[in-house]
Amino acid sequence: MRIGFIGLGGMGSGMAANLLKAGHEVRVxxxxxxxxxxxxxxxxxxxxxxxxxxAADVTISMLADDVATRAVLLDSGALAAAQPGAIHLSMATLSAAFVGELVEHHRQAGVDYIAAPVFGRTDMAAAGKLNIVVAGPPAAIAKVQPLLDAMGQKTWPLGEEPVRANVVKIAGNFMLASAIEAMGEASALVQGYGVEAGDMLEILTNTLFAAPAYKGYGAMIAERRFEPAAFKLTLGLKDVGLALSAGQARNVPLPFASVLRDNLLEAVAQGEGDLDWAALGGRAMKRAGQA
Amino acid sequence: MRIGFIGLGGMGSGMAANLLKAGHEVRVxxxxxxxxxxxxxxxxxxxxxxxxxxAADVTISMLADDVATRAVLLDSGALAAAQPGAIHLSMATLSAAFVGELVEHHRQAGVDYIAAPVFGRTDMAAAGKLNIVVAGPPAAIAKVQPLLDAMGQKTWPLGEEPVRANVVKIAGNFMLASAIEAMGEASALVQGYGVEAGDMLEILTNTLFAAPAYKGYGAMIAERRFEPAAFKLTLGLKDVGLALSAGQARNVPLPFASVLRDNLLEAVAQGEGDLDWAALGGRAMKRAGQA
Amino acid sequence: MRIGFIGLGGMGSGMAANLLKAGHEVRVxxxxxxxxxxxxxxxxxxxxxxxxxxAADVTISMLADDVATRAVLLDSGALAAAQPGAIHLSMATLSAAFVGELVEHHRQAGVDYIAAPVFGRTDMAAAGKLNIVVAGPPAAIAKVQPLLDAMGQKTWPLGEEPVRANVVKIAGNFMLASAIEAMGEASALVQGYGVEAGDMLEILTNTLFAAPAYKGYGAMIAERRFEPAAFKLTLGLKDVGLALSAGQARNVPLPFASVLRDNLLEAVAQGEGDLDWAALGGRAMKRAGQA
Amino acid sequence: MRIGFIGLGGMGSGMAANLLKAGHEVRVxxxxxxxxxxxxxxxxxxxxxxxxxxAADVTISMLADDVATRAVLLDSGALAAAQPGAIHLSMATLSAAFVGELVEHHRQAGVDYIAAPVFGRTDMAAAGKLNIVVAGPPAAIAKVQPLLDAMGQKTWPLGEEPVRANVVKIAGNFMLASAIEAMGEASALVQGYGVEAGDMLEILTNTLFAAPAYKGYGAMIAERRFEPAAFKLTLGLKDVGLALSAGQARNVPLPFASVLRDNLLEAVAQGEGDLDWAALGGRAMKRAGQA
Incomplete structure (x- = not known):
């Protein structure tokens, strides 16, 4: 297929490379x-x-956020240049409100809009092992399925309304942040009694919480290893903000997200914005006066 | 070994049965x-x-909480009847403060006190598949190791100070409650956009959160299936209280635990105290006015 | 003075009337x-x-919020029509971010921008008893001082940077919401022990909390009298949002504001958005299962 | 009247002195x-x-807390020495649970128990200007009214059940702590925009919040003047704990109290436990990285 690919950050580069490997023509x-x-x-x-x-069968975008996506796709006039009947496979993590706006712009331009945000970091993107949540017009999704297969290990369909895929992505990141905070607080608690956080997390992440998210972040928290940042704390703050604003638009209170936002803001105020967002887990220990 | 076993609730019955199967003499x-x-x-x-x-080589107690343990072991004079040199393997989920008190009572009685709380529900207890966190005098632990092996799939050592095992158990239950709340809030969020909680949880509990705790509770939340209660919400409130009081004694703020406590209290006030504590996950949806 | 007055809602009508009474020419x-x-x-x-x-010596605007102000002053081209050297006395409750934007637009238009948000409800506006917080160019403020005197009982100067007046207004509304929540929670607490909220609030609002804000809202909470709404709960939610976003822009965590936001959202979800925001105080009692 | 007075701390000394001035026989x-x-x-x-x-017509106790009261009145056997028909005027800030226990002990001893906790600091106690909330047997209250009049500026009756007076006292202190936190957060917010906390608080505590509690604590927060401590932060933590435990016993969630507890704990962990509890207001600024 002839693919136009916009956005070659850490994620996009790996994804585009996998499309090339799968034999597609990729213009970037x-x-x-x-x-x-x-x-x-x-x-x-x-x-x-x-x-x-x-000017392609399918255009894929993987930009940093709402602001970058608005600048590159809307303000630049790029979308306006699309042929009616084209497909836009939008894979960035965008806000629910902005996706609503994008859907309307695409409707007017006669372009099919598919939301397909991904779970996985850059190593997963490079390995073609992303988990992709997808929502949009069924025929368009069927057409891009080979592309999704080239980039991900599995596609998880969520229906026709694009925003649904985005809120599931947002919900997933919120749950990740919650897991980090919970591990941080649990670590501060046991350290108050002389137990190394690592000893506690070793037990829990090999039993009840034997999941990739817990193992990865648990090790970082246990070792206070927050650099280099695979995902910056400021991006985590942005994502928790996406959850809060998406919730507010539907009158959904999210008390854990509120705590996360406050603690992430505190971390930024204390100069930790460029650390990996696992540093959120370290705040609980610092608040308790632990080294 | 000759074992005295105190407390045959859902957990204790399975544990005692496994000790019998292993060939021990068990007086209950x-x-x-x-x-x-x-x-x-x-x-x-x-x-x-x-x-x-x-009157045994090892006495095992598995009572409901501080109050029951105090009544049966201390107020009744039972501990006072122990032979110096005896071993007490205390497997209940007790507060950090009360364990401190128990340790002192045992020191005065010349009885070795081992804290060995467990992770796992009644089915795991019956199957001898508990995860046991243990702390106490090394020689005593070595002696009871065959008993721990009969009751659990693995023993996780945490040093000599008994309270350490208890705070790890408390931290684990706090993390479970946090996972339930996070799934509940995420469910309310996506439902605000027409996504079934079950569809979102199916994705996340098979990828980032592919852990026993998430799969089990996630299914209950997705189906709003909170009865029969394997672990009552009121017990969850008690356990979150153990985390908060253990934290307070060491000046450790636990903002997630505070949110959990408030939400669990609200659930009890709304008549949900006897439901499974997975019902905590349902509160987020109710607060958002979702059915 | 020749005054152009934009926005005759409940507040603006009273303010404009007082300017007329003071002998000014007011075009509305x-x-x-x-x-x-x-x-x-x-x-x-x-x-x-x-x-x-x-086309006036001083233009006063008193619109509902950012959105209305943007539509009427910027999008309509009204500001662009201003004469260089004109003064704009902006009295609405606006977000810190939008004020920054407005200041820049006025700088480009050569118009002096004074921020002068007010404390007081419609009855205070009608009586010319508002408390006005003001920030902007000193010479311009000196020129409008007679107008401020006609509308308010007192002007509180906050320096040259307009946004400072707005954040003080935002902070004040946040403190009001906090007082309402605190009274609500205290009411739920004492009612749990059979004390009427009104009896408790009667004592506290005549002693430690003998302040207008507490007396007024305390009486509404005690009587569960949330209609008619002098200030709608949805507006309170908007104002707490202004505090949170202003805080976020400067890395200031506001945990009380987070709780307020969640509780106000819950109220809206439960159908209370059109009640007076004193209804926030009633939520605490409802969460506790009290009638 | 012949009075036995137990507990001559900062508060009790002033109260006893006023009883002496009023001509009573006071044995201390x-x-x-x-x-x-x-x-x-x-x-x-x-x-x-x-x-x-x-051995008196009326015994007054004014001890630090539950622990001191239990030690001096119950464990020492003092209450057991009382004559049936005696009156105990209990003026300390005690927990709801412990008051329930005390009431039962007094019933068994045939002694009338009146709860009469006070609002006001040591200077108010010395000046006989306390506000006293009272609950207990009406005839007994009538008898001690002259004593209450000698110690306080006003007595606020709350019925026959003693615990009611205690929960009103607890609710009042919770509202004070909430006011301190709200002022602290508001201060951090405006300081993020270059406004001195003192300038903002000057405005608000002379208008909407023109109440003794706000003026006094507002000045301390504005000046970061947290020493000497008129009321230590650790005592504030204790009192917020009284609110939380009283709430828990009646299934009343108190989300503001939860935030207060966490922030006070953090302050203690950071070495601020001996400062005046107004230092709670300073935490918000520290979390925001402000000096």
Whole structure:
């Protein structure tokens, strides 16, 4: 298939590479040129402007957030350049409100909009092992399924309304943040009694909580290893904000998300914004006066 | 080994049965007689008074809480009847403060006190598959290891100070409650956008949160299936209280535990105290006005 | 002075009337015509378009929120019609972020921007008894001081940077909401022991808390009298949101504001959005299962 | 009247002195002797043992907390020495649960128990200006009314059930703590925008919040003046704990109290336990990284 790919960050680069490996023609655009260069050897075709990515069977976007997506797709006029009948596979983590706006813009442009945010970090993206939650027009999804298969280990369908995929992504990140905070508080608690956080987390992440999320973040919290950041704390704050605003729009109180927001803000105020968001787990220990 | 076993509730009955299967002589006491009767066929010897359970190589207690343990072991004079050099393997979920008190009583009585609370519900107890966290005098632990092996799938050592095992147990239950609340809030969030909680939880509990705790409670929340109660919500409130009081004694703020306590109290006030504590997850949906 | 006045809601009508009483020439614009009609008998001059209000010595705006202010002042082109050297006295409760944006627009237009939000409800506005917090260019403030004196009982200066007046207004409303919540929780607590909320509040609002805010809201909570709404709960939710977003922009965690937001959202979800925001105080009793 | 007075701390000394001034015979007991010596010149009669204070028409106790009250009145056997028909005027801030226990002990001893906790600090106690909330047997209250009049500026009756007076006292202290936290958060918010906390609090405590509680604590927060402590932060933590436990016993969630507890614990963990509890207001600024 002929694919236009917009956004070659840590995630997008791996995803585009897997599409190339699967034999697709992939034309790429990125704000900075270096990421583009790295993909040329693998067969990517460079684009000068984002609107060129819409001259394709399927356009994939994987930008940082609402702001970047608005700038590149809407304000630049890129979407307006799309052919009616085109498909836009939007894989970034976007707010529920902005997805509503995007859906309307696409409807007017006659472009099918598929929301397909992903679970997994850059290593999973590079390995084609992402979990992809997808919602949009069924025929369009059927058409892009080979692309989703090339990028992910599994696709999880959520119906026709695109925003549904986004809120599941947002809910998942909220649950991750909650798990980090819970491990942090539990660590502060047992350390108050002389138990190493690592000893407690070793037990729990091999029994009740024997899940990837707990094992990975648990080890970081136990070792206070918050650098280098695979996912910055400021991005975590942004994502918890997505949960809160999505909840507010539907009158859904989220008391855990409120606590997370306050603790993440405190971390940023204390200079920890560039650490991995696992550092949220370290705040509980600092509040308790533990080293 | 000759064992005195005090407390044949859902957990204790299964544990005592496994000790009998392993060939030990088990003499049992329980407040109500029925539980005793059920074990006789498996070879248990009934006792009339709790103090008789201390005429043994090892006395095991598995009572409901601080209050029951205080009544049966201290107020009744049972511990005072123990032989110096005896071992008490205390497996209940007790408060950090009360364990401190118990340790002192045992020191005065010349009895080794081992704290060995367990992770696992009644089915795990019956199957001998408990995870046991243990702390106490090393020689005493070595002596009871065959008993722990008969009752559990694994023993997790936490050093010599008994209270350490208890706070790890308390921390684990706090993390469970946090997981339930997080799933409940995430469910309310996605339902605000027309996504079934079950569809969201199916995805997350098979990927990032593919852990026993999430799968089990996630299914209950998705189906709003809170009866029959395997672990009552009022017990969950008690356990979150153990975390808060243990934290307070060491100046450890636990903001998630505070939210949990408030939400559990609200559930009790709304008549849900006898439901399974997974009903905590349902509160988030009710607060949002969802059916 | 020749005044253009935009926004004749419950507050603006009273304020404009007091300017007329003080002998000023007041030309008024409002989205709906009825409010304009009511002021004509008092000598107001009706305007057809908001931009006409900027053909004046001082333009006063008192619109509902960011959205209304943006629509009427910016999107309509009204501000662009202002003469360089004009003064805009902006008295609405606006977000810190939007005020920053407005300041920049006014700088470009060569118009002095004074922020002067007010404390007081419609009866205080009608009586000219508002408390006005003001920040902006000193010379401009000196020029409008007679107008502030006509509308308020006292002006509280906060320096040259307009946003400072807005955040003090936002902080004050946050403190009001906190007082309502605190009275609600205290009421639920004592009612759990058979004490009427009114009996408790009678004591406290005549001693430690003998302040207007406590007496007024205390009486409403004691009597569960939340209709008619002098200030709707949904507006309270908006204002608490202003505190949270202003805090987030400066990395200031506000845990009380987070609780307020969750409880106000819950109230809206339960159908109480159109009640007076004193109904926030009633939520605590409902959560406790009290009638 | 012949009065036995137990507990001559900062509060009790002033109260006993006012009883002496009013012409009563006051026999006093205190754990440390110095406080007793100071009252002798004013005509007090020293007692060697607390039980002697029960050989009186009315016994007044004003001890630090549950623990001190239990030790001096119950464990020492003092109450057991009381004559049937005696009156005990219990003025300390005690927990709801312990008051229930005390009422039962007094019933068995045939002694009338009146709960009469007070609002006001040591200066108010010395000046006879306390506000006293009272509940107990009407005839007994009528008899001690002259004593209440000598110690307080006003007595607020709350019926026959003693615990009612205690929960109103507990609710009042919870509302004070909430006011301190709200002022602290509001201060952190405006300081994020360059407004001095003192400038904001000057406005609000002279308008909406023109109440003694806000003026006094507001000034301390504005000046970060938390020493010397008129009421230690650790005592504030204890009192918030009284609210939480009283609420828990009646299934009343108190989310503000939960936040207060966490923030007070954090303050203690950070070494601020001996500061005045107004320091709670300073935590919000510290969390935001403000000096």
């Amino acid at each position: 655009w990125n704000r900075s040129r270096e990421a583009v260069e790295r993909l040329l050897a693998q067969g990517a075709v460079p684009l000068d402007e984002p609107h060129q990515a819409f | 006491w329980n407040r109500s007689r029925e539980a005793v009767e059920r074990l006789l066929a498996q070879g248990a010897v009934p006792l009339d008074e709790p103090h008789q359970a201390f | 614009w409002n989205r709906s015509r009825e409010a304009v009609e009511r002021l004509l008998a008092q000598g107001a001059v009706p305007l057809d378009e908001p931009h006409q209000a900027f | 007991w205190n754990r440390s002797r110095e406080a007793v010596e100071r009252l002798l010149a004013q005509g007090a009669v020293p007692l060697d043992e607390p039980h002697q204070a029960f």
